[in-house]
Amino acid sequence: MVFNWFKRNKSPSQEEMTEAADATVQSEPAEEKPETALPAHVEAVPEAESEEEASPPPEPAANSVQKGLFTRLREGLNRSREQFTEGVGRLVLGKKVIDDELLEDLEALLLQADLGSAATQEIMASVTEKVRRKELTDPAILKKALRDALLDILRPRAELWMPEKGRTQVLMMVGINGAGKTTTTGKLAARWKAEGFSMVLAAGDTFRAAAVEQLQGWGQRVQVPVVAQGMGADSASVVFDAFAAARARSADLLIADTAGRLHTQDHLMEELKKVKRVLAKQDPDAPHQVWLVLDAGTGQNALNQAQQFHEAIGLTGICITKLDGTAKGGVVAAIAKALPIPIRYIGVGEQVADLRPFDPESFVDALFAEPKS
Numbered sequence: 001m002v003f004n005w006f007k008r009n010k011s012p013s014q015e016e017m018t019e020a021a022d023a024t025v026q027s028e029p030a031e032e033k034p035e036t037a038l039p040a041h042v043e044a045v046p047e048a049e050s051e052e053e054a055s056p057p058p059e060p061a062a063n064s065v066q067k068g069l070f071t072r073l074r075e076g077l078n079r080s081r082e083q084f085t086e087g088v089g090r091l092v093l094g095k096k097v098i099d100d101e102l103l104e105d106l107e108a109l110l111l112q113a114d115l116g117s118a119a120t121q122e123i124m125a126s127v128t129e130k131v132r133r134k135e136l137t138d139p140a141i142l143k144k145a146l147r148d149a150l151l152d153i154l155r156p157r158a159e160l161w162m163p164e165k166g167r168t169q170v171l172m173m174v175g176i177n178g179a180g181k182t183t184t185t186g187k188l189a190a191r192w193k194a195e196g197f198s199m200v201l202a203a204g205d206t207f208r209a210a211a212v213e214q215l216q217g218w219g220q221r222v223q224v225p226v227v228a229q230g231m232g233a234d235s236a237s238v239v240f241d242a243f244a245a246a247r248a249r250s251a252d253l254l255i256a257d258t259a260g261r262l263h264t265q266d267h268l269m270e271e272l273k274k275v276k277r278v279l280a281k282q283d284p285d286a287p288h289q290v291w292l293v294l295d296a297g298t299g300q301n302a303l304n305q306a307q308q309f310h311e312a313i314g315l316t317g318i319c320i321t322k323l324d325g326t327a328k329g330g331v332v333a334a335i336a337k338a339l340p341i342p343i344r345y346i347g348v349g350e351q352v353a354d355l356r357p358f359d360p361e362s363f364v365d366a367l368f369a370e371p372k373s
């Protein structure tokens, strides 16, 4: 397999980048890959070695895909379901009426499940009102009332975003260390590549060497070029360069990974603002999307992160990862209630298929699914 990988350790000037973007990678004949106009330090996409590798696996029937995906979601939310839904089941067990004591216990349960105070209050207000109006008297149907109240909070935050053909957009991925930015970048690239979009990835996390390698690994896996520079390079320069490369080859999307930073680190938040500024030099609308990746396991801290990142750089989307490793799935509702930002994707496992567009109905269905006997 021919695999071209040229590294450059200094940040190129704007002129160099424009020139580089016009250069074709030497060892790949231009006539075979007419659109491979990439800077010299771009990792070129390796050729697939066989037809089997080049063509995607056959698609299973739509029904079985849906079923499989729902099962994955359901399994991914196992721990949250045990904490939350089965907790509600235990609360109502043997109860004949919904009394104040039951409502108090329910409120405590919602808070324990990390729904946060605002979402908990809204749900409790809705349930209490139904009890007062005698619409809800049977503890056994409390789950249904909870499900409806939760959906009311989540539905306004479901907004699918897709790349567009015909213009190069930029999606910036931000978040604290280890939240899952690089992995989510790779999974999104895999998804959109399979849907027919052309992309370039920018290894804007120049702080952690492994992050660059990780992204290059995704690039090879999903056959998408990755723009990277040496460790410690200026992140804004890498992303600027990558945008030029993406535009030069008329890619539909540039996904820019960035280094993890705490929302409390002002100088690092300034660095993100700089990345945004340099992108806008090439296209005043760029970055078109800025998504925060949050680890669900951080619970209510995820809410603080979201608030502070939003204040500092303005978010247009949130991805909530690692829901499979935590009982704190309620944080999805806490975020939905507190911030007017669409929840784009949720992560319920390590596989590409485990990163799912956020769909409130299936999320709530999975959360309230009966335990398998």
Ligand SMILES: Nc1nc2c(ncn2[C@@H]2O[C@H](COP(=O)(O)OP(=O)(O)OP(=O)(O)O)[C@@H](O)[C@H]2O)c(=O)[nH]1
Residues within 6 Å of the ligand: 175, 176, 177, 178, 179, 180, 181, 182, 183, 184, 205, 208, 211, 214, 259, 260, 261, 293, 321, 322, 323, 324, 325, 346, 347, 348, 349, 350, 354
């Ligand atoms: N179980 C599970 N693991 C996940 C999920 N999303 C990401 N991970 C794992 O979380 C770990 C950290 O992910 P990264 O993508 O490296 O995180 P990052 O935000 O890029 O980290 P920094 O570069 O340090 O900022 C990896 O081991 C991922 O495989 C998920 O939804 N579920």
